[in-house]
Every structure is written in structure tokens, then in C-alpha cells.
Amino acid sequence: MANALLEKDKAAATDFLLPSETGAELTAKAAQIVEAARGLFTEHGFAAVSMDQIAKSAGVSKATVYAYFDSKEQLFVAIVSRACRTYAETVMPEVRDAPDIRAALTRIGHAVASFLLAPRTMAIYRIIVAEGPRFPDLARGWYESGPRAFKRLLTSFLVEAIEKGQLKIENPRLAAELFCGMVRGPLYMQVLLNTPDPESPDAETVVNGAVEMFLRSFGVPGARS
Amino acid sequence: MANALLEKDKAAATDFLLPSETGAELTAKAAQIVEAARGLFTEHGFAAVSMDQIAKSAGVSKATVYAYFDSKEQLFVAIVSRACRTYAETVMPEVRDAPDIRAALTRIGHAVASFLLAPRTMAIYRIIVAEGPRFPDLARGWYESGPRAFKRLLTSFLVEAIEKGQLKIENPRLAAELFCGMVRGPLYMQVLLNTPDPESPDAETVVNGAVEMFLRSFGVPGARS
């Protein structure tokens, strides 16, 4: 059951394709350029990196870069597309059956926290936020492929748990949103801005706290939790 | 009691001053330039706006802009400083006594949601995120003046409520973090990326849901909630 829902939503998630994903896989040299650009954008931001630097870092000439990508913008789109694919392949599968609802939520929580807080993910997100106004379609595509697809999937998971009698929730979508907010919120901004706060709880504490709070609100006393 | 804590933490919050706040107030013309720059940065981002545009929008020559601000970067710092001051004056005072704990949390939740989601706030945050790597001190200053100060204040509020017997919480700081995450998380990303999601609950629903969840976990049955 869970797998059926999973497959359905996973299909829905990848149904939306970012521009450069519609084509075939990148060639080796294109991938090499994309990887170099990703590293530089990650470190210095989009505007601060020149095509000369990218070419040099990738070990090719600038003309070669332009042979594969029409513009700096399009190169950026390719980077984001790759990140979306990784996201779909990494976090999505974590939402499936587990021994009990507590274990499942904990697992999901850790998957979300660890993936979202990974430097690579944050770097991409930072650039999307930064350049969002200039790339509205890209921002939308990323949101659809990533956060929105995941929230739908998590909502399906909760609905299923409700039907099994493991949870009691009036508004599953709201519950999914709140859970995501709890897991992500406390550490997200610190990582995003690179401003660690020693007073903040660590990821483990946050996930456990979120699961605990979630179950106290929505857990069914009788059910194994 | 609450006011004593409030005053103390408010002082602590403004104790940290961003560079340009250490000096006196801006002159009228400087403020005029800052305001023009803020509007342009808000709309187009930092890198995409030239000093020529700023000068034109402010109705002065470029040389005049440079007479007041040494560089584009410093002009940006001035903008953020202003935003921090507004934050301290707007959200912080919301954390104080209310008829009961539920009303207090709801009020805080709405204040956080409405301020954080305001276009002006989001625009500043977007730029901070975008240019964070290039302005590490600025990002840190903003975090200290804003989110961190608020979380401390909220934690103090919770501790006080615990002492009054209105709440029962083991880790108040964690609870404050989770509450902020719930209130902010669901809508934050959508506004930040300008990708509205019709499936998402609205702000009212989110705040009420968060308060409900918080009280179910930490509320004291006997106390008036």
C-alpha cells in the first residue's frame, strides 16, 4: 500500500521536469563543466563567478563552455536540475513502511534533516533564493520537484497511517507541514547563513523532539507507537 | 516579571550593533539614497542593480551616492541595519503577558508569521541569503540581532510560563525552536521563492495548528489554557 502510494507520488514528482532534464543525460565533458560551475557557485555565489573562472576550473576553454551551454543562466539551470534529481532519489524513498509509526517518523525526520542541511543542498538552495527573482521558472520548478512533491508524499503517508489507526489527525496536510517545519526550521537558517548558534539544539535532539511532539498530538494511545 | 525579562533581553538584542548603527542617525539625503537602493535591491537583487540606477532612482548623481557611502557593499550594510532595527521594534514587544497562555502563543505566532512573511522582510532576507558568503559579518550580525535574539526572548517567556505552572516543558529552548519552525516553516519557502502552493494551509490555519500542537504537548491540564 505504502509502496503503491510511493510510486504514484514519485511519478508525479518527476512528472515535472526542469528544462535541461527533458533531454538526454549529460556527456562526460558537460558534466565536468557543470561540476566545476557548481563548486564555484557554491563558494562565491552566481553573480560573483565569471565564465572564465568556470572554464579554467573545468580545465577547458571558455569557448568550449559555450559550446555546451548557451549562457551562464542555462548552465545554472543544468546544475539545479541535477540537484533535483538527487533529491528525488535520496529523500523520497525514505517515506515508506517501518516497524512502527515512531520509527518511521524518526527515519523521515533524519532523512529530511540530513539531506536538507547537507552543504551541497544548502548551496543550491542559497543560489535559488538569491537568483529566484531573475529565474522565476527555475525557482518554481525546483519547488515543485522538491519540497512540494515531498510534502505530498508525506501527507499520503500520514493519511495511510490514519487509515491504519496509527494516527488521529484532522488535517493531514497541515500536520505534514508542521512536522517539516519543526524538523527543518531550527537549524536551517543557521546553516543557510553559516551562523552556528551554540545555544541551538543539535539535529538529533530536534528530530527526536519533533517526533515526540507530533506523537503526543496525533498519536493513538492504543496503537503501538 | 515578563516585562523585566523583556527589557533585559531587548537590551541584549540591541547590544549587538551592526556597523553603520554604531554611528549617528542617517541624514535625510542618506536615508533617501538608502530607501531607493532598498527598493531596487528588493526588486532585482543585489548584483543586478548598478550604482547608476540607484543614483537615478534617488534623484541624485552617482558622485553624491559615493559621497555618503564608500561602496555598494557599505550601502547594502546600511540597508540591513535599518531592517534589523525595525525587527527589534516590531516583533520583540509582542512577547509579553496575555490573558492566558493560548492567547499569548497565538499572538506571538501571528506576529512572527506576519512580520517574517512581509514582502519587505523577505526581500531583505533574500539578499542576506544571497550575499551571505560575501558578507559573513553582515549575515552573522543579522542573525544575532534578529532570529537569535527572538529565540532567546521566546525561551525566557516559556521558562516563565513553566514557573507559573502554565506549561510543562523539559527543554524550553528546544520547544521555542520547534514552535518557531512550525509557525514559519510552511509558508516561508513559498514566499521566499515566490512559488505559492494552493495546497498549503494559510497563515491563520498554520498558527492555530501550531499553538494547538504546542499546547497538547506542553500544556498543563489543570491550568487555564
Place this chain on the structure above:
DNA sequence: GTCTATACAACGATAGAC
């Protein structure tokens, strides 16, 4: 302090040989 005009550097993108 404020303006006009300009110096100087850097960037994105391309032309043309191989």
C-alpha cells in the same frame, strides 16, 4: 556637497584557425 564627464577593469559572448 553636488554635478558632468571619464578612467579603468571585468564580464559575457563570439570569430576564426585548427
Place this chain on the structure above:
DNA sequence: GTCTATCGTTGTATAGAC
């Protein structure tokens, strides 16, 4: 496809007159 060399533009920042 890949390179070297370069074009045209744009941007930050400043010089000098008032």
C-alpha cells in the same frame, strides 16, 4: 569540438568644475 584572441558593453569608482 576545442583553442586563442578579441569585441562591445557595462560596471565601479574618481577627477575636476561649480
